[in-house]
Amino acid sequence: MKIVMVGEAATHRDALSAALDFPAQFIALPREAHESDAWDDQIEGADVLVSMRFKRRSPAPAFRLLHVPGAGLDGIDFTALPAGATVCNVFEHEIPMAEYALACMLEHQVELAALRARFSTEQWTHAYLKRQPRGELFGKTVVIVGFGRIGHAVASRAQAFGLHVIAISARAKAGRVDGPMDEAYTPAELDQVLPRADFVILTCPLDERTRGSFAAAQFAAMRPDAVLINIARAAVVDPHALYHALRDNLIAKAYLDVWYRYPSGDTDLVAPADYRFEDLPNAYCTPHASGWTQGLFERRYAFIAANINRLHQGQPLQNVVTNPNRV
Amino acid sequence: MKIVMVGEAATHRDALSAALDFPAQFIALPREAHESDAWDDQIEGADVLVSMRFKRRSPAPAFRLLHVPGAGLDGIDFTALPAGATVCNVFEHEIPMAEYALACMLEHQVELAALRARFSTEQWTHAYLKRQPRGELFGKTVVIVGFGRIGHAVASRAQAFGLHVIAISARAKAGRVDGPMDEAYTPAELDQVLPRADFVILTCPLDERTRGSFAAAQFAAMRPDAVLINIARAAVVDPHALYHALRDNLIAKAYLDVWYRYPSGDTDLVAPADYRFEDLPNAYCTPHASGWTQGLFERRYAFIAANINRLHQGQPLQNVVTNPNRV
Numbered sequence: 001m002k003i004v005m006v007g008e009a010a011t012h013r014d015a016l017s018a019a020l021d022f023p024a025q026f027i028a029l030p031r032e033a034h035e036s037d038a039w040d041d042q043i044e045g046a047d048v049l050v051s052m053r054f055k056r057r058s059p060a061p062a063f064r065l066l067h068v069p070g071a072g073l074d075g076i077d078f079t080a081l082p083a084g085a086t087v088c089n090v091f092e093h094e095i096p097m098a099e100y101a102l103a104c105m106l107e108h109q110v111e112l113a114a115l116r117a118r119f120s121t122e123q124w125t126h127a128y129l130k131r132q133p134r135g136e137l138f139g140k141t142v143v144i145v146g147f148g149r150i151g152h153a154v155a156s157r158a159q160a161f162g163l164h165v166i167a168i169s170a171r172a173k174a175g176r177v178d179g180p181m182d183e184a185y186t187p188a189e190l191d192q193v194l195p196r197a198d199f200v201i202l203t204c205p206l207d208e209r210t211r212g213s214f215a216a217a218q219f220a221a222m223r224p225d226a227v228l229i230n231i232a233r234a235a236v237v238d239p240h241a242l243y244h245a246l247r248d249n250l251i252a253k254a255y256l257d258v259w260y261r262y263p264s265g266d267t268d269l270v271a272p273a274d275y276r277f278e279d280l281p282n283a284y285c286t287p288h289a290s291g292w293t294q295g296l297f298e299r300r301y302a303f304i305a306a307n308i309n310r311l312h313q314g315q316p317l318q319n320v321v322t323n324p325n326r327v
Numbered sequence: 328m329k330i331v332m333v334g335e336a337a338t339h340r341d342a343l344s345a346a347l348d349f350p351a352q353f354i355a356l357p358r359e360a361h362e363s364d365a366w367d368d369q370i371e372g373a374d375v376l377v378s379m380r381f382k383r384r385s386p387a388p389a390f391r392l393l394h395v396p397g398a399g400l401d402g403i404d405f406t407a408l409p410a411g412a413t414v415c416n417v418f419e420h421e422i423p424m425a426e427y428a429l430a431c432m433l434e435h436q437v438e439l440a441a442l443r444a445r446f447s448t449e450q451w452t453h454a455y456l457k458r459q460p461r462g463e464l465f466g467k468t469v470v471i472v473g474f475g476r477i478g479h480a481v482a483s484r485a486q487a488f489g490l491h492v493i494a495i496s497a498r499a500k501a502g503r504v505d506g507p508m509d510e511a512y513t514p515a516e517l518d519q520v521l522p523r524a525d526f527v528i529l530t531c532p533l534d535e536r537t538r539g540s541f542a543a544a545q546f547a548a549m550r551p552d553a554v555l556i557n558i559a560r561a562a563v564v565d566p567h568a569l570y571h572a573l574r575d576n577l578i579a580k581a582y583l584d585v586w587y588r589y590p591s592g593d594t595d596l597v598a599p600a601d602y603r604f605e606d607l608p609n610a611y612c613t614p615h616a617s618g619w620t621q622g623l624f625e626r627r628y629a630f631i632a633a634n635i636n637r638l639h640q641g642q643p644l645q646n647v648v649t650n651p652n653r654v
Binding site: 008031095096099100102103104106107109110112113115116118119120121124125127128129131132133134135136137138139156157159160161162259262263265266268269270271272273276278284285286287288289292293294295296297 | 429452455466487488589600615616619620624
């Protein structure tokens with residue numbers, strides 16, 4: 001069996017190989033191979049292509065399975081796939097992303113770094129006697145936009161802190177929202193609940209319905225003391241509206257872990273956005289690190305190996321996906 | 328009714344007054360009045376003294392109720408109280424302290440500030456492509472020393488993150504430990520479970536049994552990747568052993584919110600410890616801020632007012648305490 005791994009995925013070859021039930025041929029290709037045909041002769045005839053992204057202008061080389069080593073499918077041009085190719089994805093990032101989201105909420109509320117900065121032996125008397133009481137997560141309200149695996153993982157932790165959880169999900173229309181939440185509404189009802197939010201956390205997929213869906217009207221509906229946390233995809237949020245909401249203090253703060261443009265390789269010095277969000281004091285910008293843990297990769301490549309073992313044995317694959325934008 | 332409020336407590340006079348069922352006379356005294364007899368003529372005959380601390384070398388002035396506006400009784404010299412005085416304390420700090428403890432654990436695991444420092448438009452390509460995966464709280468083990476209200480509040484939140492919770496409590500001897508934990512042991516068994524700890528959180532009271540109880544043997548039993556969080560009282564931990572454990576990397580880090588010496592007033596420039604812990608890169612020092620929230624004071628002074636209303640109506644008081652060090 002021939003397994004081609006593209007970009008960062010190739011660094012996990014040993015973990016994948018160790019979990020396979022059979023010997024396989026591995027080929028590692030640079031990140032650029034996801035959109036350039038320069039390596040297509042090496043991809044041609046592969047049983048498995050492991051890549052977060054896939055695009056082609058020319059006809060694609062043949063392969064049987066594209067295994068995305070993540071959950072998001074927005075990097076895949078489904079119309080460019082070779083005939084008969086199956087696509088699978090993998091999750092397991094709900095744990096680190098929920099930990100990241102709660103870290104943001106607690107950072108905002110506790111401001112641990114600011115407390116540390118105030119402490120010194122010389123300043124002790126003043127720092128102690130002049131302590132200013134902070135707020136609490138307890139009793140506050142969090143609106144979670146998109147209530148899939150990540151939304152559930154954020155919500156169960158948030159509820160343990162006594163936060164009131166409002167889920168936004170298309171399934172709310174039919175009353176079919178399960179999971180750890182106190183109330184649920186449809187995306188069409190979002191603007192009505194935004195004024196109640198202390199925290200808004202975006203965990204929805206990027207698709208034709210969500211692209212640019214969080215824009216000026218949504219920021220206008222939020223309170224000036226509210227906080228936005230985006231761990232979904234940047235393009236869910238209109239960048240112009242976001243920049244002005246932060247600059248003009250329509251909201252208190254945004255934790256931004258996802259970006260509008262990603263480098264295609266080491267030499268691609270692309271800007272993450274049209275605005276320098278990091279220059280705004282109330283923008284807390286991180287380099288798409290919310291889901292990036294050792295545990296994530298251990299769980300993901302164990303899952304991908306199990307799927308490849310199934311392919312090898314002719315068994316049905318898990319997490320088979322179809323084009324989310326097909327009507 | 329005459330109500331005397333000492334030090335920081337006096338800043339909450341309006342909240343207390345607003346929640347009383349009757350008009351009262353209020354006297355605000357400086358922090359030093361807890362240990363100096365210079366204001367005793369104003370305390371004499373008080374119905375209620377609200378003070379975190381009380382000491383006297385000379386005979387104490389008469390008062391009926393000392394209401395401590397916190398949980399810790401280590402600032403009270405019970406032998407110095409006037410005859411017949413009742414002492415009550417108040418909790419409500421378990422929520423902010425649990426939020427502080429989880430903020431520390433997530434700060435250690437996610438390192439949000441370090442992620443932010445790595446982000447800029449110019450460094451985006453490098454920051455994104457060279458991300459280093461972090462660890463997760465999920466699946467790790469936390470040992471909570473002292474399993475009262477604070478311990479429970481930390482534990483229920485920790486369990487929501489998939490942490491394995493080990494409680495250390497004297498009640499474990501009789502198998503009477505309730506609450507959100509996976510295992511429970513007595514203080515005598517602490518050293519046996521310390522090697523399993525990723526996090527050790529001290530939430531026990533300071534008394535004759537716990538003073539200096541976390542010392543060289545305990546640090547030697549911890550792993551070099553383990554983290555200590557002290558939100559109890561500094562004196563539970565031997566300062567010499569703590570300093571050397573951090574300096575010699577016997578443990579990875581300590582979050583220290585409680586200190587060995589506190590100022591008696593604005594002009595008392597006392598050092599918080601004999602060592603400059605803040606100079607150690609793996610000591611995360613904060614100025615006793617773990618419990619300090621607006622919600623804390625709202626809940627506490629509502630409780631104290633309800634107790635004073637009971638005193639006024641001759642009803643039994645809540646949270647009456649006795650000398651914890653009396654044999």
